[in-house]
Amino acid sequence: MKIKKIFNNNVALTEDSNQTEMVVMGRGLAFQKKNGDEIDPVNIEKTFITPSKAFADKLSDLLDEIPYEMMELSKDIIEMANGDLQTELNDSLYLTLSDHIHFAVTRTKNGVPIKNALMWEVQKFYKAEYRAAFKALNMIKAETGVSMPEDEAASIALHLFNARQDGSGMEETMAMTNIVNDVTNIVKYHYGFDFNEESMNYSRFITHLRYFAYRILRGELNDDNNDGLYQQVKLQYPQADQCTKKVQAYLKKQYEMEMTTDELAYFIIHIQRVSNREKKKAFL
Structure with a gap:
C-alpha cells in the first residue's frame, strides 16, 4: 500500500x-x-x-483544523455505535462526526451551548441512536474533560441516524422524497403560501418529515397514543389540525397507514410552528 x-x-x-x-x-x-x-x-x-476526489479534498481541509485526537475519539464512538445499533455506519460519518464534536467541544468550553430543536423527536422516535449518543457524551467527557449538554446527544444521534448504511439504496430514498414532497404540498396548498426554503423553520419541518417518512417505509412507527396531548393541541390549533387531517387521509390512502394520536399531535405542532412563522414573514 x-x-x-x-x-x-x-x-x-x-x-x-x-x-x-x-x-x-x-x-x-x-x-x-x-x-x-x-x-x-x-x-x-x-x-x-x-x-471521490471531493471527499479526499474535504478530509484534507478538515484535518487542517481538527486534532487527530478528535478523529480517534470519533472512531471509538462510531465503533461503539456500530455495535449498539447492529449496523455499519457510513464512512462519511468519520468526517461529519469529527467536525461536529470538535466544534461542539470548543463551543461548550467557550460557554456557547446550542439548543437542539429536534430534541423531543430524537428522544421519542430514535431511542437506540439517542442511547448510543448519550454514551458518546460520556466518552467525550472521559477524553476531553468537557461535560456536554444533553442537547448534544440529540445532535449526535441525528448524525448516527443519517449515517446508517443498511442497503436501503436509491429506491427508498426516492420513496422518502415523494412522501416529503407530497406532505409539503398538502401544507402549502392548505395555507396558500410558498415556503421560504432557505429558512430554518422550513429546514426543521423538512427534517421532521424525512424521519417520519423513513419510519413509514420501515414500519417503525410510534405505537404510543397520547390522547391528552392530541386533544389539547387540536383545540389550540384548529387550522393546523385540519391540515393534519389532510395529511392523515393521504397517508391512509397511499400507504394504508393509521397515524396514532401521538403522531397526529406532533404533526399539528410542527405544522402550526412552520405555518405561523411563514405567514408572519409573508405579511412583513
Whole structure:
C-alpha cells in the first residue's frame, strides 16, 4: 500500500495493488514518510475507501483544523455505535462526526451551548441512536474533560441516524422524497403560501418529515397514543389540525397507514410552528 498524499503524520491517502484509493488512519503512520513510500499495515487503525476526489479534498481541509485526537475519539464512538445499533455506519460519518464534536467541544468550553430543536423527536422516535449518543457524551467527557449538554446527544444521534448504511439504496430514498414532497404540498396548498426554503423553520419541518417518512417505509412507527396531548393541541390549533387531517387521509390512502394520536399531535405542532412563522414573514 503506497502513499499518494500525506494529510498529516496520522492520516494519508494511499493506493493498493489494484489502484484502489483509500484513506488510512493511525498514530504516526506517515511520520517521516513521503509520497511513494509504503505504509506499514501494523500502524493502520482505520481504513476507508474514498468515494471521490471531493471527499479526499474535504478530509484534507478538515484535518487542517481538527486534532487527530478528535478523529480517534470519533472512531471509538462510531465503533461503539456500530455495535449498539447492529449496523455499519457510513464512512462519511468519520468526517461529519469529527467536525461536529470538535466544534461542539470548543463551543461548550467557550460557554456557547446550542439548543437542539429536534430534541423531543430524537428522544421519542430514535431511542437506540439517542442511547448510543448519550454514551458518546460520556466518552467525550472521559477524553476531553468537557461535560456536554444533553442537547448534544440529540445532535449526535441525528448524525448516527443519517449515517446508517443498511442497503436501503436509491429506491427508498426516492420513496422518502415523494412522501416529503407530497406532505409539503398538502401544507402549502392548505395555507396558500410558498415556503421560504432557505429558512430554518422550513429546514426543521423538512427534517421532521424525512424521519417520519423513513419510519413509514420501515414500519417503525410510534405505537404510543397520547390522547391528552392530541386533544389539547387540536383545540389550540384548529387550522393546523385540519391540515393534519389532510395529511392523515393521504397517508391512509397511499400507504394504508393509521397515524396514532401521538403522531397526529406532533404533526399539528410542527405544522402550526412552520405555518405561523411563514405567514408572519409573508405579511412583513
